[in-house]
Amino acid sequence: MQHEEAWARYFLSFESLLTKAAVAFATAGLALASLIGLYQIIARFVLHRSAEWSEPLIQMTLIWMTYLGLAAAMRSGTLISVDWLLSLSKGRARQVIQIVILVCVLTLLGFLTWFGISLAMRVKFQTIAGLGISTSWAYAALPFGAVISIFAAIAHVIDPRSNIDHQTQNT
Incomplete structure (x- = not known):
């Protein structure tokens, strides 16, 4: 049990750094797009x-x-979720619903990763007009994200942080 808790703690620490870096870069991207x-x-x-x-850089x-x-959005559970079902469920049913949601989300993200890599590879010899760089740089955002x-x-499943999770756990 302690081994699983330690693994979860390390995973959550790594994920926290990764997500914070992604959000920082996303925020910087919005600022950069605005300035451009x-x-x-x-x-x-x-x-x-x-x-x-x-224009192409924006x-x-x-x-x-x-x-x-x-x-x-994934970390907070606000992107793809079934809030109504989660609010009605408790205990084992709630865990099953969370796992089904996770499997659906991971399937979607898996397709995005696979399709994004495939797309980036297909357009690697095309250049973005005005920038002169490979179009792959734009499409690489799909698998990376x-x-x-x-x-x-x-x-989010290991350590939920969304409002719906906290509301139903407190009732």
Whole structure:
């Protein structure tokens, strides 16, 4: 029993660092996209210059921000859940529902990982206009975010933090 608790503690520590880093990068991505958007407006309307690189960079930054931020939603259990069923269930039924939800989420994230890798490999010789970098860099956000989210989804089952979990445990 102590071995399982130690393993869970190490896993949760690793996942916490991973998710916090993902959220920090997602937040930085939002800030970066905002600053690039501001520059784009200033360049176009004040400086009367074209910033052709800004639009694809904003898009790529927002894609990465979304998939990195997915980990935070998975960790809190707010992305894919059946709150109504969880609120009605207790004990063993609740555990079964949580496992079914986890299996569904892990299946989805597994498909995202597999499809994201496949997609990134297919477009590796294409370049993003205005940036001159491989399109794979944009599509790599799918498997990268999905793998981080797998850790977060498992951590949510081991140590739930969502409001619905705390409400039903206290009643």
